[in-house]
Amino acid sequence: MGLMEREVMAIAQWRDEYCTGYEIIDIQHQTLFKIVNQIHAEILKNSQNQALIRTQLEAFHQQAIEHFDLEESLMLEQDYFNYEIHRQIHKALCAKVKSLLNKLDQGTEAFPHKVTSVLTDWMIHHIRGEDQQMIQFFRAKNIV
Numbered sequence: 232m233g234l235m236e237r238e239v240m241a242i243a244q245w246r247d248e249y250c251t252g253y254e255i256i257d258i259q260h261q262t263l264f265k266i267v268n269q270i271h272a273e274i275l276k277n278s279q280n281q282a283l284i285r286t287q288l289e290a291f292h293q294q295a296i297e298h299f300d301l302e303e304s305l306m307l308e309q310d311y312f313n314y315e316i317h318r319q320i321h322k323a324l325c326a327k328v329k330s331l332l333n334k335l336d337q338g339t340e341a342f343p344h345k346v347t348s349v350l351t352d353w354m355i356h357h358i359r360g361e362d363q364q365m366i367q368f369f370r371a372k373n374i375v
């Protein structure tokens with residue numbers, strides 16, 4: 232498969248406007264996009280490897296926790312005015328992913344195909360909104 236085809240298949244398309252200019256945060260965001268694309272690629276296969284999808288979703292969960300921890304400690308350090316709301320938004324996403332993992336483990340639910348578009352929409356909305364707002368605050372304080 233050529234690079235172009237792979238690009239077409241990617242559900243989470245990275246755009247320059249998502250860059251915050253804070254390098255570690257941008258790299259972590261791109262990693263989250265990459266994992267969602269890996270999950271999506273597996274979902275699109277005729278015979279999906281459910282165990283692999285579960286592992287990939289677990290990787291997304293771990294990466295999200297690590298990434299949110301970083302943002303939250305930066306916000307605390309900088310006395311960010313919107314810290315509590317931003318943290319709650321992170322918590323809600325983690326809880327959502329965790330509950331899906333639990334359902335998959337209990338075998339009560341097949342993997343819902345819309346998960347990758349839900350995660351993609353969430354990431355884009357969050358990066359363009361709360362994260363850029365947070366970065367603007369950091370920039371005004373000269374830490375970015």
Ligand SMILES: [Fe+2]
Binds near residue numbers: 317321357361
């Ligand atoms: Fe965030």
